[in-house]
Amino acid sequence: MDPSSEEVRWSGMIDKPNLEVEIAGIKLKNPVMTASGTFGYGEEFSPFIDLDKLGAMVLKGITLKPKMGNPPPRVIETPSGMLNSIGLQNVGVEMLIKEKLPYLQKFNTPVIINISGDTIEEYIELARRLGEVSKEMGVAGLEVNISCPNVKKGGMVWGTDAKATYKIINSIRKATSLPLIAKLTPNVTDIKTIAQAAEEAGADALSLINTLVGMAIDIDSRKPKLANISGGLSGPAVKPVALWLVWQVFQTVNIPVIGIGGIIKVEDALEFIIAGARVIEVGTANFVNTRVTIEIIEGIEKYLTENNIKDVSELVGSMKI
Ligand SMILES: Cc1cc2nc3c(=O)[nH]c(=O)nc-3n(C[C@H](O)[C@H](O)[C@H](O)COP(=O)(O)O)c2cc1C
Numbered sequence: 001m002d003p004s005s006e007e008v009r010w011s012g013m014i015d016k017p018n019l020e021v022e023i024a025g026i027k028l029k030n031p032v033m034t035a036s037g038t039f040g041y042g043e044e045f046s047p048f049i050d051l052d053k054l055g056a057m058v059l060k061g062i063t064l065k066p067k068m069g070n071p072p073p074r075v076i077e078t079p080s081g082m083l084n085s086i087g088l089q090n091v092g093v094e095m096l097i098k099e100k101l102p103y104l105q106k107f108n109t110p111v112i113i114n115i116s117g118d119t120i121e122e123y124i125e126l127a128r129r130l131g132e133v134s135k136e137m138g139v140a141g142l143e144v145n146i147s148c149p150n151v152k153k154g155g156m157v158w159g160t161d162a163k164a165t166y167k168i169i170n171s172i173r174k175a176t177s178l179p180l181i182a183k184l185t186p187n188v189t190d191i192k193t194i195a196q197a198a199e200e201a202g203a204d205a206l207s208l209i210n211t212l213v214g215m216a217i218d219i220d221s222r223k224p225k226l227a228n229i230s231g232g233l234s235g236p237a238v239k240p241v242a243l244w245l246v247w248q249v250f251q252t253v254n255i256p257v258i259g260i261g262g263i264i265k266v267e268d269a270l271e272f273i274i275a276g277a278r279v280i281e282v283g284t285a286n287f288v289n290t291r292v293t294i295e296i297i298e299g300i301e302k303y304l305t306e307n308n309i310k311d312v313s314e315l316v317g318s319m320k321i
Contacts, residue, residue, distance in 0.1 A: 142176070
């Protein structure tokens with residue numbers, strides 16, 4: 001008999017496994033979140049999936065003022081992935097609060113706001129403003145983007161240097177009591193030193209990876225395919241790199257790790273969890289299959305049931321070597 005079948009469940013032979021996890025003090029129904037920039041402000045996906053089923057929603061990166069982003073073309077397909085140079089186009093924090101967050105109130109799913117800025121002061125102001133409205137607007141936590149490769153100021157500049165990482169995370173830590181997740185870049189020599197700096201500075205969790213810097217050329221015009229020349233590579237092509245870095249970071253820090261990078265199916269998510277991710281984020285795959293997050297949640301439950309694992313936490317960092 002299929003151990004994951006309803007018949008077996010109802011017969012009481014196998015209890016439903018526990019998918020609940022806690023990250024940075026935020027309680028999640030399951031370990032599947034959306035990756036910033038690939039899920040809009042949540043509302044765009046509600047015609048396709050039940051937002052109540054998600055572990056948490058991480059929204060498009062927000063800045064103090066609205067941003068138009070970089071000129072097009074700014075998205076191209078690559079073998080097993082894509083390059084983007086969106087440049088943090090977003091509605092700005094005031095419109096987020098006024099027009100985007102109210103819609104998400106009806107869902108019982110934590111909302112995490114991904115924040116970006118050109119200066120430390122901007123990050124601090126964002127954290128302060130979102131802290132002010134957090135109860136009323138249901139802001140569960142902040143994911144601090146110190147890893148965007150597509151902006152001239154700020155972005156990756158913070159996340160590629162351990163001292164700068166410490167400085168920015170510590171400054172935001174002092175400005176807010178909201179749960180803080182530091183989002184790390186893979187474009188570094190040694191991610192472990194950056195992870196340690198973020199932990200020491202007071203981050204409650206780390207998420208990784210953001211995109212890898214890359215480019216593509218049109219051989220007829222000999223022009224770069226992206227107007228910005230370079231962009232961030234994401235999708236299945238980056239998965240082995242992301243997995244390796246998650247494992248490295250998992251062994252280095254004591255705070256929870258969120259795995260991101262090329263997750264398109266349940267097996268990918270399970271690999272990240274086994275490598276040490278307590279939670280995972282699904283990014284580029286949302287553009288290909290709007291239901292992918294739900295399929296991954298169902299897949300994790302099935303895997304746990306079939307392998308007689310009672311709690312998803314038992315899998316975290318369980319790689320055998
Ligand atoms: C179009 C696009 C926009 C993105 N925007 C953001 C963003 O605003 N903030 C951020 O921290 N990461 C952003 N990312 C990075 C993703 O959240 C994720 O870290 C990365 O794409 C790797 O995961 P994936 O391979 O599953 O897409 C963006 C990625 C894509 C493809």
